[in-house]
Amino acid sequence: MNVDLIFQIAAIGILVSVLNQLLIRSGREEQAMLTTLAGLIVVLLIIIQEISNLFDTVKTMFRL
Amino acid sequence: MEILQIVGLGLVAAIMSIVIKGQRPEISMQISILTGIMIFTLMAVNFSTVLKLLEGIADKADLDLAYVTTILKIIGIAYISQFGAEICRDAGEGAIASKIEFAGKILIIVMAAPIVMALLNLLIEMIP
Numbered sequence: 634m635n636v637d638l639i640f641q642i643a644a645i646g647i648l649v650s651v652l653n654q655l656l657i658r659s660g661r662e663e664q665a666m667l668t669t670l671a672g673l674i675v676v677l678l679i680i681i682q683e684i685s686n687l688f689d690t691v692k693t694m695f696r697l
Numbered sequence: 698m699e700i701l702q703i704v705g706l707g708l709v710a711a712i713m714s715i716v717i718k719g720q721r722p723e724i725s726m727q728i729s730i731l732t733g734i735m736i737f738t739l740m741a742v743n744f745s746t747v748l749k750l751l752e753g754i755a756d757k758a759d760l761d762l763a764y765v766t767t768i769l770k771i772i773g774i775a776y777i778s779q780f781g782a783e784i785c786r787d788a789g790e791g792a793i794a795s796k797i798e799f800a801g802k803i804l805i806i807v808m809a810a811p812i813v814m815a816l817l818n819l820l821i822e823m824i825p
Contacts, residue, residue: 639735646725647717649720669721673724686738687737687738688777690737696769
């Protein structure tokens, strides 16, 4: 649970949007869509892991 | 001192989210989710000391522990449903947010029912 996770995700977001623009400009719309999906999936994996950590913390703390 | 870290973290994350909101709104939403989780875990240690303080007070007033754990559960449900509802409202999904809050309210009422019944029984006994 380190704080630079936010910056990693921001970097992924910027990278994906730049790649997306690059691919669209060079005429490959499908690859652009695929890179967007890939970036989204990577970020989702990280987020789901952190959400499960949050739920575990809340469960132990509030004895839910 | 910790409050400075948290405010700084929140501001930087907000800026990051705005930067990315133009191209990738879904990733900017996930940044706000992650920041919320991060700030909660940073505060988890202090929060558990507060809860222990509450339990200490309850023990001194020799309250029945069942009531205190119910109150803790209700606080937990309220916190999590508010967390989810705010995230959904930020993402523009007001309908989902209100559904989450509705579910949270119902669960809290279900949790509080035994306490209310105990109170009613107590009142009924007091009336001669």
